[in-house]
Amino acid sequence: MSFDPYVVREDFPIFKKIVNGRNLIYFDNAATTQKPRQVVEAIADYYFNYNSNVLRSINTLSAQATDLYINSRRKIASFIGAREEEVVFTKNTTEGLNSLAEALPRLIGRKLTVVTSIMEHHSNLLPWRRMVSEKGGRLIVVGMDSDFTVNMDELERRLEEGCDVLTIVHVSNVLGTMNPVKEICRLAHKHGSLFVIDAAQSIPHMPFNVQEVEPDFMVFSGHKMLGPTGIGVLYIRKSLIEKIEPWELGGGMVKTVTMESQTYEDIPFRFEAGTPNVEGVVGLAAAVDYLNNIGLKNIVEHEANLVKHLMEGLDEGFIKVHGPDESSKHKGIVSFSVKGIHPHDVAQMLDADGIMVRSGALCAEPLVNALGVNAVVRVSLYLYNTVEEVDRFLDSMKKLRMLT
DSSP states (O other): OOOOHHHHGGGOGGGGOEETTEEOEEOBTTTOOOOOHHHHHHHHHHHHHTOSOSSSOOSHHHHHHHHHHHHHHHHHHHHTTOOGGGEEEESSHHHHHHHHHHHHHHHHTSOEEEEEETTOOGGGTHHHHHHHHHHOEEEEEEOBOTTSSBOHHHHHHHHHHOOSEEEEESBOTTTOOBOOHHHHHHHHHHTTOEEEEEOTTTTTTSOOOHHHHOOSEEEEEGGGTTSOTTOEEEEEOHHHHTTOOOSSOSTTSEEEEOSSOEEEOSTTGGGOOSSOOHHHHHHHHHHHHHHHHHOHHHHHHHHHHHHHHHHHHSOTTTEEEESOSSGGGSSSEEEEEETTBOHHHHHHHHHHTTEEOEEEOTTOHHHHHHTTOSOEEEEEOOTTOOHHHHHHHHHHHHHHHHHO
16 A cells, blocks of 8 residues: 555645745755644644643643643554653653663663764764763774675674673664664674664654564654654663663652652653653654554655655766665665765755755764765655655756756
């Protein structure tokens, strides 16, 4: 079963927008996605009909808001195959990773050896670097293999040498290449390491079940999967979440407080200090409904067809694609360089044609530098993009070549 992207686009009013005299083409989905009416309406419905603080008051409105909040958590947990008590709401992927870098030294109780890769977003590098700088320990960065995924031989060697935390990106935000996280998880556990997955670029685009992969921790952001900004998920395996100390303290995460001590709330609420982002949770649950209705397997197939069409149409004498030659290895993301033109200039010229792309180091500067460049142009696709939009992009690139 497939879906019609032209029908889907009717749910996204922004695609009626005109940019520089042209219909908007949005190819910057790895940065953030557009929001369907259903998500915006769910948020508005919460504010217009249920707005109240949750998990606190006993009045009718608060009880209704709390039911909505808890049911939304249940729905989001089911989307990744998790128990609802394993889902902690955060601001985004970045906050989830920072929270782990704060909590894990306390959990493990010693200076940590952390292994990560050259492929990581800054969010999965900088928190760990600061952690070892302030608390001691080591941060080890593993390189890429020739297929632009993590070097598995080097990774296993580092695990054999001793590793407390292995933290790896699932799908690269620069290359679109996918690391074999199930195999990596097996290796991590074989060698006694905890395993963290940065799933910001995979959860919105493909089926993922934590019961099948079995990571200890996983993080992703709502705004990259049709949801609102300011809401993310930190998945923590139940056997671990029961042992971890809260990294933030305050209202809402305690049952009782005296002048000498406190008793924490049940999981996962003890990890969500202060008033939660209820609208974000409601909006993310609506986004989950939307994605489930379309079907993630259908999204995988649709993006694969778009990437194939895009890469087949690129002029290899003018454009260098970074990453594998096979389009099937680029999960909705294609980054490239243009001979003789800076990526920012390419992006600006495309913008003049109403086409939104990303340029720069993409918050993954070590990886971009490892490709032998300082910046790239990135096209990132999603369920509402069409073959005709890809054709218009290719036409713009042809016009660009004629100008050089």
